[in-house]
Amino acid sequence: AIIQPLSDRQRSSKGEKIMDWNAIWDKVLDILTNGGLTLLKLIGVFILGYIVIRIIKKILRKITTKAKMDRLVQKFLLNAVSFALYFVLALTLIQTAGIAVTGLVAAVAAIGLAIGLALQDVLASVVNGIVLVMVRPFKEGDSVNIGGVSGQVVSINFFNTVIDTWDNKRVIIPNKNMIGYTIENEYYHDRRRNSFKFKVAHNTNIKELEKLLIDTACANPRVFTDPMPSMVMKEISETGVEIEFRFWVVSEEYAGTGNQVMQAVYNELKKNNIELANNR
Secondary structure (H helix, E strand, O other): OOOOOOOHHHHHHHHHHHHHHHHHHHHHHHHHHHHHHHHHHHHHHHHHHHHHHHHHHHHHHHHHHHOOOOHHHHHHHHHHHHHHHHHHHHHHHHHHOOOOHHHHHHHHHHHHHHHHHHOHHHHHHHHHHHHHHHHOOOOOOOEEEEOOEEEEEEEEOOOEEEEEEOOOOEEEEEHHHHOOOOEEEOOOOOEEEEEEEEEEOOOOOHHHHHHHHHHHHHOOOOEOOOOOOEEEEEEEEOOEEEEEEEEEEEHHHHHHHHHHHHHHHHHHHHHOOOOEOOOO
16 A cells, blocks of 8 residues: 655644644643642641631630630620631631632622611621620529510520520510510529518417418528518508518529428418408
8 A cells, every 4th residue: 555645734734733632731730730739728728727716616615614604605605706717717718719808808898788787687686695695684594584574594596585484485585675675583693582471360469470480481491591581560451460471592492482381381370270361
């Protein structure tokens, strides 16, 4: 067979194809080299940042625990710090990827302003949530009455406060309303004064009645003897003498101890034939 030599055009076309493939391969290598380095940098920054954040959170948790900080305050503080640290890490990753952070921050600020105007109630709830955590009018587990809702505090979140009522209903109160409400914290102090009223007949020996009431209350180990229980005559009327009996108990045992003392007093009144007067 006779091999025909390649023409100049064929040689030129083949050379161009080789040149094209070389150029494409150079571009691929350039992308893989530069992109690969950037990817490795991103992975390295993320891993390092993640480790640093974990260390900071661990140190902060130890500090707040050692300071005996309230669990709700500790949780709120850790969440806030964690959010701030991850936000900084995100900006660092964006800058490492070659994106200008200054313009991005400005855009985020503008978007944040627009969102803030649109979500004023949400932001008010967040700010009030921070105020509640810092001022600490109550803590988790406290018995409270807030805006007519009575129950036990479950948690204070960024946007709301969660309360379980005594009949086991969950009530979620937006924090934006909390500052305007009157807050009663039944567990704020270690002890509270309990009391109940009843009316006895005119022929009752008041001195003996007072001794009976005090002895009965002091027989309960949950009743404080300092200050001592006391009896107060509230009113003398045609139907009888109104008595108020007062005694101090641990705040968390207020209802239970009060009920125990009232039952014991009632039984002692019956046992000693002390006549209860008609309130009419």
